[in-house]
Amino acid sequence: MSDRKKVVSKQYGTKGFLFPSRKTFVIxxxxxxxxxxxxxxxHNHAAEILKLFSKEN
Incomplete structure (x- = not known):
């Protein structure tokens, strides 16, 4: 998502030094x-997400 004013990145603690850190939040x-x-x-994150969702259903 685009967060030009860095509002969401500050709320979720993803604001890095030069670039935001890459994290996924499942809500x-x-x-x-x-x-x-x-x-x-x-490289393998999509598979991790699919595995998580398949366990929940």
Whole structure:
């Protein structure tokens, strides 16, 4: 998402030194934070997310 004013990155603690850190926040339909993925590896992250969702269903 675009966060030019860095409002969301400050709220979620993703503001890095030069660039924002890459994290994924899984939030359920009620707005509850279910999981945080820190240090996301873009090469296998989609598979990690799909695995998480398949466990929940």
């Amino acid at each position: 359920d339909k009620n707005g509850k934070l279910k999981k945080i993925f820190n240090n996301v590896d873009v």
